[in-house]
Amino acid sequence: MTKASPDIAIVGAGIAGAAAAYRLHQLGADVEVHETSSIPGGRMASLEIAGATFDHGAQFFTTRGTEFQNLVEEAANSGAARVWTHGFGDVPDGYQRWCGVPDMTAFARWLLGKSEATVRFDEAVTDLSQLTAQAIILTPPVPVSLSLAINSGLEPPSHVRKTLEAVDYKRTIAVLLVLNQTPLGTPATGAIQLLDDPYLAFISDNQAKGVSSLPALTVHLTNETSLELWEESDETIIHFTLDKLKTHLSNVDVTSQAVTRWRYAGPVEVIPDLSISWNSRPSLVIAGETFNGPKVEGAFNSGIDAANKAMAGLSGGGGESCNE
Ligand SMILES: Cc1cc2nc3c(=O)[nH]c(=O)nc-3n(C[C@H](O)[C@H](O)[C@H](O)COP(=O)(O)OP(=O)(O)OC[C@H]3O[C@@H](n4cnc5c(N)ncnc54)[C@H](O)[C@@H]3O)c2cc1C
Incomplete structure (x- = not known):
C-alpha cells in the first residue's frame, strides 16, 4: 500500500538523483522523485531536433569504483549501456568509455527504473515546504539547490552555506x-x-x-x-x-x-565531501557531481552517499555531516 507521504523526496532525476533513489529502494525507503524536465538524465540527457537525436551534455562515462562498474555491466546486460570506445586517440589507451544505449538518457532511465520510485516529471520544485517527506535530497547544481533551501526557510549552518556559496561552475x-x-x-x-x-x-x-x-x-x-x-x-x-x-x-x-x-x-573545484546534510525539518542532504566528483561517476557516488545519510537521518542517526 502506498503511504500518504513518502519517507524521502529527491529533487532531480539526473544520475545523482537516480542513484539516490536506487540506494533508497535497496534500503527499503518509500521515495518520490521530482524532476523539472519531461525526461531523466539532467546533464547526461539527450535531445531530439528535426528527427535527429543528440547526446548534448555528457558524451561518455568511465567506471572506477566497483559498485558503479557492476551496475554499468548490469545495464549493459539489459541493453541500456555499452562500451563505446577505449580511447579517442589514434591508439586505444585501454580504459573503457561507456555510453547509454540508444542514447545517454537511457542509462539514467534504466537506473531510475531499478529504484521503483514514484517519479514526477515536468514538476519543478520551487518551495521545499510543499514536499511532505521526512527528508529531502537535493541534486540540482549547487547554486540552484542552495537558493531552493534558503528560499524555503531551510538555510544551512553558516559554515556550510559559505562552502556552498563558494562553488563556481x-x-x-x-x-x-x-x-x-x-x-x-x-x-x-x-x-x-x-x-x-x-x-x-x-x-x-x-x-x-x-x-x-x-x-x-x-x-x-x-x-x-x-x-x-x-x-x-x-x-x-x-x-x-x-x-x-x-x-x-x-x-x-x-x-x-x-x-x-x-x-x-x-x-571549477569539487567539494571533498560526498554529500552534505544538515539538521532541519525536514532534514536536507545536498548532493551531485560537485561533491567528490565531478563527472557521471562522481554524481552517482554522491547520490549513493546522500541516500545513506538521508536514511540514517530517518532512523535517528542524523545530524549535520560534512564527512564521507
Ligand atoms: C557539456 C557537458 C559535457 C559533459 N561531459 C561529460 C563526460 O563526457 N563524461 C562525464 O562523466 N561527465 C560529463 N559531464 C558531467 C556530467 O554530465 C555530470 O557530472 C552529471 O551528469 C551530473 O549529474 P547530477 O545528477 O549531479 O546533476 P544533473 O544532471 O544536473 O541533475 C540534476 C537534475 O535536477 C533537475 N532539477 C533542477 N532544478 C530542479 C527543480 N527545481 N525541481 C526539480 N528538478 C530540478 C534537472 O533538470 C536535472 O535533471 C558533462 C557535462 C556537461 C554539461
Missing part, C-alpha cells in the same frame, strides 16, 4: 547540427576529443555513435570560448563553430541547428 556551449549527409573526417568511433584546440573541445557524430538515425553533430566549445561567446546570439555562435569545424571535418551541410548553453557544465 565552468560553462559549455553545445552546438547541435543536423546534416544532410555524413560528414567527412570523423574517425571510426565517431568522435574527436580535442585536447589542444583553443575553440572546440569535443566533436561527436551521433549517427556514427549509434544515437541518431540522421547525420547529426554535437560540438562542444571549450570552457574559455563558451564564456567568451555566452551572451552572443545563437546565429553568431553557430557561424563561429562552423568556421572552426572546417579544420577538422568537411562535407558539413547543415539542415537544422540549435545551441544548448550549459551554465553548470562542471565545478
Whole structure:
C-alpha cells in the first residue's frame, strides 16, 4: 500500500538523483522523485531536433569504483549501456568509455527504473515546504539547490552555506547540427576529443555513435570560448563553430541547428565531501557531481552517499555531516 507521504523526496532525476533513489529502494525507503524536465538524465540527457537525436551534455562515462562498474555491466546486460570506445586517440589507451544505449538518457532511465520510485516529471520544485517527506535530497547544481533551501526557510549552518556559496561552475556551449549527409573526417568511433584546440573541445557524430538515425553533430566549445561567446546570439555562435569545424571535418551541410548553453557544465573545484546534510525539518542532504566528483561517476557516488545519510537521518542517526 502506498503511504500518504513518502519517507524521502529527491529533487532531480539526473544520475545523482537516480542513484539516490536506487540506494533508497535497496534500503527499503518509500521515495518520490521530482524532476523539472519531461525526461531523466539532467546533464547526461539527450535531445531530439528535426528527427535527429543528440547526446548534448555528457558524451561518455568511465567506471572506477566497483559498485558503479557492476551496475554499468548490469545495464549493459539489459541493453541500456555499452562500451563505446577505449580511447579517442589514434591508439586505444585501454580504459573503457561507456555510453547509454540508444542514447545517454537511457542509462539514467534504466537506473531510475531499478529504484521503483514514484517519479514526477515536468514538476519543478520551487518551495521545499510543499514536499511532505521526512527528508529531502537535493541534486540540482549547487547554486540552484542552495537558493531552493534558503528560499524555503531551510538555510544551512553558516559554515556550510559559505562552502556552498563558494562553488563556481565552468560553462559549455553545445552546438547541435543536423546534416544532410555524413560528414567527412570523423574517425571510426565517431568522435574527436580535442585536447589542444583553443575553440572546440569535443566533436561527436551521433549517427556514427549509434544515437541518431540522421547525420547529426554535437560540438562542444571549450570552457574559455563558451564564456567568451555566452551572451552572443545563437546565429553568431553557430557561424563561429562552423568556421572552426572546417579544420577538422568537411562535407558539413547543415539542415537544422540549435545551441544548448550549459551554465553548470562542471565545478571549477569539487567539494571533498560526498554529500552534505544538515539538521532541519525536514532534514536536507545536498548532493551531485560537485561533491567528490565531478563527472557521471562522481554524481552517482554522491547520490549513493546522500541516500545513506538521508536514511540514517530517518532512523535517528542524523545530524549535520560534512564527512564521507
Ligand atoms: C557539456 C557537458 C559535457 C559533459 N561531459 C561529460 C563526460 O563526457 N563524461 C562525464 O562523466 N561527465 C560529463 N559531464 C558531467 C556530467 O554530465 C555530470 O557530472 C552529471 O551528469 C551530473 O549529474 P547530477 O545528477 O549531479 O546533476 P544533473 O544532471 O544536473 O541533475 C540534476 C537534475 O535536477 C533537475 N532539477 C533542477 N532544478 C530542479 C527543480 N527545481 N525541481 C526539480 N528538478 C530540478 C534537472 O533538470 C536535472 O535533471 C558533462 C557535462 C556537461 C554539461
